[in-house]
Amino acid sequence: MSKQFDVIVIGGGPGGYIAAIRAAQLGFNVACVDEWENATGGPALGGTCTNVGCIPSKALLQSSEHFEQAGHHFADHGINVSGLSLDIGKMLGRKDTVVKQNNDGVVYLFKKNKVTFFHGSASFASAKDAQYELKFAPSKSGAQAAKPEEVITGKHIIVATGSVARALPGAPFDEEMILSNVGALRMATVPKKLCLIGSGVIGLEMGSVWRRLGADVTVLEGLPTFLGAVDQQIAKEAHKAFTKQGLKIELGVKVGDIKVAGNSVSVAYVDAKGNAQKLEADKLVVSIGRVANTAGLAPEAVGLVLDERGAIVVDGDCKTNLPNVWAIGDVVRGPMLAHKAEEEGVAVAERIAGQHGHVNFNTIPWVIYTHPEIAWVGQTEEQLKAAGRAYRAGSFPFLANGRARALGDTTGMVKMLADAATDEILGVHIVGPMASELIAECVVAMEFRASSEDIARICHAHPSLSEATKEAALAVDKRTLNF
Numbered sequence: 001m002s003k004q005f006d007v008i009v010i011g012g013g014p015g016g017y018i019a020a021i022r023a024a025q026l027g028f029n030v031a032c033v034d035e036w037e038n039a040t041g042g043p044a045l046g047g048t049c050t051n052v053g054c055i056p057s058k059a060l061l062q063s064s065e066h067f068e069q070a071g072h073h074f075a076d077h078g079i080n081v082s083g084l085s086l087d088i089g090k091m092l093g094r095k096d097t098v099v100k101q102n103n104d105g106v107v108y109l110f111k112k113n114k115v116t117f118f119h120g121s122a123s124f125a126s127a128k129d130a131q132y133e134l135k136f137a138p139s140k141s142g143a144q145a146a147k148p149e150e151v152i153t154g155k156h157i158i159v160a161t162g163s164v165a166r167a168l169p170g171a172p173f174d175e176e177m178i179l180s181n182v183g184a185l186r187m188a189t190v191p192k193k194l195c196l197i198g199s200g201v202i203g204l205e206m207g208s209v210w211r212r213l214g215a216d217v218t219v220l221e222g223l224p225t226f227l228g229a230v231d232q233q234i235a236k237e238a239h240k241a242f243t244k245q246g247l248k249i250e251l252g253v254k255v256g257d258i259k260v261a262g263n264s265v266s267v268a269y270v271d272a273k274g275n276a277q278k279l280e281a282d283k284l285v286v287s288i289g290r291v292a293n294t295a296g297l298a299p300e301a302v303g304l305v306l307d308e309r310g311a312i313v314v315d316g317d318c319k320t321n322l323p324n325v326w327a328i329g330d331v332v333r334g335p336m337l338a339h340k341a342e343e344e345g346v347a348v349a350e351r352i353a354g355q356h357g358h359v360n361f362n363t364i365p366w367v368i369y370t371h372p373e374i375a376w377v378g379q380t381e382e383q384l385k386a387a388g389r390a391y392r393a394g395s396f397p398f399l400a401n402g403r404a405r406a407l408g409d410t411t412g413m414v415k416m417l418a419d420a421a422t423d424e425i426l427g428v429h430i431v432g433p434m435a436s437e438l439i440a441e442c443v444v445a446m447e448f449r450a451s452s453e454d455i456a457r458i459c460h461a462h463p464s465l466s467e468a469t470k471e472a473a474l475a476v477d478k479r480t481l482n483f
């Protein structure tokens with residue numbers, strides 16, 4: 001007799017593990033299957049986010065920013081550093097420790113919430129008697145290596161199998177010379193010349209890390225517009241800052257042949273003016289987006305429908321075409337963000353329990369953890385114009401914010417967009433210090449459908465960066481106090 005569960009979650013990333021915990025909190029008998037292995041073959045719960053995404057990238061962004069500050073900016077504060085040197089092995093080791101702390105944290109949470117964990121891969125086998133049978137193949141290299149395959153049965157299945165990096169045709173990832181996010185997070189030496197293809201979120205974050213550590217970085221972007229999805233006033237400010245830092249960003253290129261020869265990789269491309277160019281680099285990172293991961297899931301065994309791009313088709317409630325089969329996170333439509341995956345996980349667990357789980361796609365924040373950071377929520381000025389919506393805009397530069405001056409970090413601004421008639425906040429766009437933290441207030445405001453006047457009337461601590469948000473709200477009504 002197979003092991004039976006009320007809910008089986010396939011995938012232990014931020015979508016899956018949070019869904020499993022919430023379902024367990026709601027009283028269900030829950031299992032989670034995840035195949036990720038650490039260096040010794042043991043489980044490494046937390047998915048892309050914990051192992052090769054959000055967490056290690058933020059660890060390296062922090063370390064590399066310390067290096068940059070010590071090397072270039074401490075002197076402004078009267079702190080003179082001599083003999084500064086880089087121990088890249090230690091930096092990567094620290095990053096791995098941070099990752100492990102997060103892996104172990106999920107194991108602890110599963111125990112605390114009585115979620116049964118299966119380390120290995122799950123695939124659909126059959127649907128019968130209003131249950132789904134899954135084939136579970138234990139991880140081959142860990143402590144479970146000798147265990148045989150087994151069938152586990154669940155009434156509800158939540159698929160949270162995430163995404164993988166998209167490769168360029170003819171240039172598969174080898175993680176030595178042609179790297180995805182996986183290789184980009186573990187280069188053992190700093191490359192002299194680094195090329196990245198795609199100036200999206202990974203291109204900018206990883207490009208920043210390795211530039212700060214000493215690499216000569218060029219980012220080749222296919223589109224003629226820098227950060228096309230970002231409010232263009234903010235994107236222009238960010239572009240200026242990154243260029244000043246020494247990040248070379250070429251827009252509107254058409255990438256051609258990529259060839260690896262020994263320790264060098266060459267990228268042929270046509271630049272925006274139509275000229276043929278060739279870039280020789282020590283490493284190439286390809287960051288041109290990610291694709292849904294359903295490899296090994298055997299969706300065809302039960303007739304689970306995927307779209308033309310391989311993502312699992314779901315409705316607004318994360319229901320698939322099959323009764324009691326749900327899908328969340330990167331493997332379905334919508335932004336590929338850890339917090340979006342988590343919110344869907346919670347909502348689905350609550351829907352299974354007959355509650356009214358809800359995800360508000362209009363208030364999902366985005367953050368790019370460069371320096372300056374870029375963060376936004378809601379609509380951009382370009383989107384409002386395209387929709388013909390009448391709005392008022394207000395912005396406030398960090399240059400005029402006392403805390404930013406004290407920090408020595410005055411690049412950027414907060415920009416607020418509000419409905420012209422009702423003053424409801426429609427979007428907030430920030431480029432500048434701690435934008436990732438400042439955006440939270442704006443998300444709350446938008447969730448409560450606040451007006452810009454609401455923010456303008458709220459007392460903000462002085463001196464704090466958040467005063468720039470208040471001033472941007474005042475600017476909507478053309479009455480800033482400090483600018």
Ligand code: FAD
Binds near residue numbers: 047057330337341
């Ligand atoms: P995943 O995290 O991909 O987890 C899926 C899990 O399912 C994996 O552990 C996988 O091994 C497992 N799995 C797959 N198939 C099977 C199977 N058949 N059986 C068993 N297990 C299976 N997002 C942010 O919000 N903030 C950030 O700062 C951020 N930084 C990022 C940086 C990088 C470099 C990258 C690549 C991504 C980043 N993201 C960030 C995106 C974020 O990582 C994803 O949106 C998030 O991980 C998606 O969560 P998920 O649960 O849907 O899938």
Ligand code: NAI
Binds near residue numbers: 199200202203287
């Ligand atoms: P992305 O979608 O952010 O950016 C991809 C870029 O590559 C785009 O600018 C696109 O125009 C460009 N591009 C596509 N094909 C190209 C080609 N053939 N030649 C040149 N340029 C090309 O994707 P990225 O950076 O790979 O990241 C994947 C996803 O991971 C992000 O969209 C995001 O959802 C998530 N992520 C989130 C982070 C965060 O929240 N801070 C950090 C890193 C990743």
